[in-house]
Amino acid sequence: MPAEFEDVIRGRLTAVIPSYRPDGKLPETVAGLADAGFDDIIVVDDGSGDGYEKIFVECEVLPPVTLLRHGANLGKGAATKTAFAYFLEHRAGREGVVTLDGTGRHLPEDAAACGARMLSEGGKLVIGCRDFAEKGAGVPFGIRIARFITSLMVKLSCGRYVSDTQSGLRAIPAAALPLLAAAEGARYEYGTNMLMAAVSAGTGIAEERIRAVYRGTGRSHFRPIPDTIRIYAQILKFSASSFISYSFDLLAFYLLQKFLAPHIGGASLRLDVIICTFIARVLSCTLNFTLNRNAVFRSKDRLAKTVFKYIAVAVPIMLTSGGLVTLLRRLFGASYPSVVTAIKLLVDTCLYLVNYRMQRRWVFAGRKQTITDQKTERLRKRSNDTRRRD
Numbered sequence: 001m002p003a004e005f006e007d008v009i010r011g012r013l014t015a016v017i018p019s020y021r022p023d024g025k026l027p028e029t030v031a032g033l034a035d036a037g038f039d040d041i042i043v044v045d046d047g048s049g050d051g052y053e054k055i056f057v058e059c060e061v062l063p064p065v066t067l068l069r070h071g072a073n074l075g076k077g078a079a080t081k082t083a084f085a086y087f088l089e090h091r092a093g094r095e096g097v098v099t100l101d102g103t104g105r106h107l108p109e110d111a112a113a114c115g116a117r118m119l120s121e122g123g124k125l126v127i128g129c130r131d132f133a134e135k136g137a138g139v140p141f142g143i144r145i146a147r148f149i150t151s152l153m154v155k156l157s158c159g160r161y162v163s164d165t166q167s168g169l170r171a172i173p174a175a176a177l178p179l180l181a182a183a184e185g186a187r188y189e190y191g192t193n194m195l196m197a198a199v200s201a202g203t204g205i206a207e208e209r210i211r212a213v214y215r216g217t218g219r220s221h222f223r224p225i226p227d228t229i230r231i232y233a234q235i236l237k238f239s240a241s242s243f244i245s246y247s248f249d250l251l252a253f254y255l256l257q258k259f260l261a262p263h264i265g266g267a268s269l270r271l272d273v274i275i276c277t278f279i280a281r282v283l284s285c286t287l288n289f290t291l292n293r294n295a296v297f298r299s300k301d302r303l304a305k306t307v308f309k310y311i312a313v314a315v316p317i318m319l320t321s322g323g324l325v326t327l328l329r330r331l332f333g334a335s336y337p338s339v340v341t342a343i344k345l346l347v348d349t350c351l352y353l354v355n356y357r358m359q360r361r362w363v364f365a366g367r368k369q370t371i372t373d374q375k376t377e378r379l380r381k382r383s384n385d386t387r388r389r390d
Contacts, residue, residue, distance in 0.1 A: 005112040006037030012095045013038065013115045013171070014087055017102045018079030019056075020046040025104035027058040032108035034064050040091070042066045042083045043102070047073035077190025084181035087174075095119060096173045100128075106169045110210035117208050118171035124204035125176060127162060127195075128169030130212035160199045163207060165192055176203050200361050241291040242352060249284035249348075250341060256280055257337040273329060273340065277322035285314050297364035309363045317351050 015038040019026055026043075033041055045056050047070040060067045068082055080099060087097055098115045100106035110128055118126040168191060172180060176198060183190060183197040198205065253276055260279075261272035289310050293299045299306055324347045325340065334340050 005109070005116045008037075008116045008119060009112055010037045010039050012119060014040040014042060014091055014094055014097045015111060016042050016044075016080065016083040016087070016097045016099045018044045018046055018076050018083065018099075019048070019102045020073060020076070020079070021048045021052055022055050022102055024055070026055055026102035029100070029102045029104060029106070029108065030059045030062055030065060033111060034062060036108040036112040038098075038108075038112070039064050040066070040094070042068065042086060042097075044079040044083050045069045046076065046079040047071060075187035075190070077188065077193075078186040080190065081181050081186075084177050088177055088181070094174060096123070096171060097177070098169070098171045100169045105213050107211060107213065110208075111169060111171075114169060114171040114208045114210070117206060118173060121206055122204070123173035123175060124206045125173065125198050126171040126206045126208050127164060128167050128171075128210040129164035129207045130167055131209055160205065162195060162199075162205060165195055167210075169210060171208075176201075179203075237296045241288060241296050242356070245284045245288035245291065246348065248287055249280050250345065252280035252283050253277065253344060254337055254341050257340060261337075273326045274322045277318065277325065277344075281314070281318040281321070285310070285318075292359060292364065297359070299364045301364070306363065310359075313355065313358045313363055317355055321347055321351060 015033045017026070017029065030041055030043065041062075041064045043056070043059050043065055045052070045067065048056070056067060059065050066086070068086060070079065070082065083099075084097070087094070096115070096118055098111050098118075100111050106128065114126045114128045118124060179201055180194045180197055183193040185191075185193045256276040256279055257272070261276055264272040264275055289307070293306060321344065325344045328334075328343050328347070329340055332343070334343060
């Protein structure tokens with residue numbers, strides 16, 4: 001590997017490896033990191049059990065290694081948070097961490113390159129983006145699909161496209177760790193939540209091309225169905241809440257158009273659309289607010305404060321919806337309730353993304369900070385109680 005990377009990262013960065021029931025690739029990875037210039041490596045045994053003690057001992061005897069242990073398997077996200085909490089408490093003066101897997105899928109030279117890139121770019125979060133087009137990479141089809149879907153989800157949720165949201169190789173500046181250590185999730189969903197928290201907070205992100213290594217690597221503990229559900233949990237719940245509320249909104253709008261609109265004056269101005277939209281939206285927003293506050297975002301903010309912010313978002317979206325539907329109705333000369341409802345469906349589908357981003361980043365964001373502060377404190381306490389071997 002280029003010698004300049006070793007000179008740049010030595011004494012400045014810490015490598016972090018969360019590990020659960022590893023194989024022989026873990027000691028190889030640790031030794032490779034030491035050779036690459038990492039003079040501080042935190043390995044977290046995430047409750048692997050006595051049968052894996054020998055492998056962790058092989059890592060522990062290497063001078064740069066600090067071994068942290070969980071008494072039980074808490075998940076990759078929890079293990080990463082434990083390392084972050086330990087770093088924040090015991091590594092003052094270091095400029096950041098580089099997270100990677102110990103399965104051999106992340107090469108030490110790529111980890112060093114990402115770390116050097118982070119240091120050279122003013123503390124941006126650097127993601128090691130795997131080159132799936134590389135010949136002989138042997139990337140499973142499911143991994144390719146998962147990367148595409150998650151990248152799209154992050155784009156829709158946060159407005160930022162990241163080409164490899166599932167990469168575990170990340171160089172993270174120390175200044176961003178308190179926020180990212182507090183992101184929700186204990187298992188594989190934490191990686192995505194961490195990235196979304198960084199994007200939402202305006203943390204700079206850079207991408208470093210790395211090799212995609214799958215053949216001959218250690219076994220992954222990723223469970224396709226439950227872990228995928230965890231990764232997409234919030235947006236799936238929000239989508240379900242939106243679908244239920246919007247179905248109710250459309251039904252109410254249709255019934256109001258059918259039975260109330262004929263009795264509303266000012267037909268030349270098509271006020272019936274505005275009035276029906278308003279009534280339907282008030283009813284559906286009440287339902288949507290209740291579902292999002294209690295089931296999707298589980299907000300603990302004061303009810304009055306959250307209602308105010310929700311209304312501040314819902315009213316402009318409602319007026320935009322009613323105005324666009326009215327404009328398109330006049331433009332196309334639509335008169336049948338079913339046609340007008342179809343126009344409304346198209347308009348509100350386009351407004352869905354705006355609504356989600358505003359609710360996630362502003363309306364219900366206060367609750368997250370309260371919980372994440374508590375989580376950070378719990379992490380630090382757990383780190384102090386964890387058995388360590390320096």
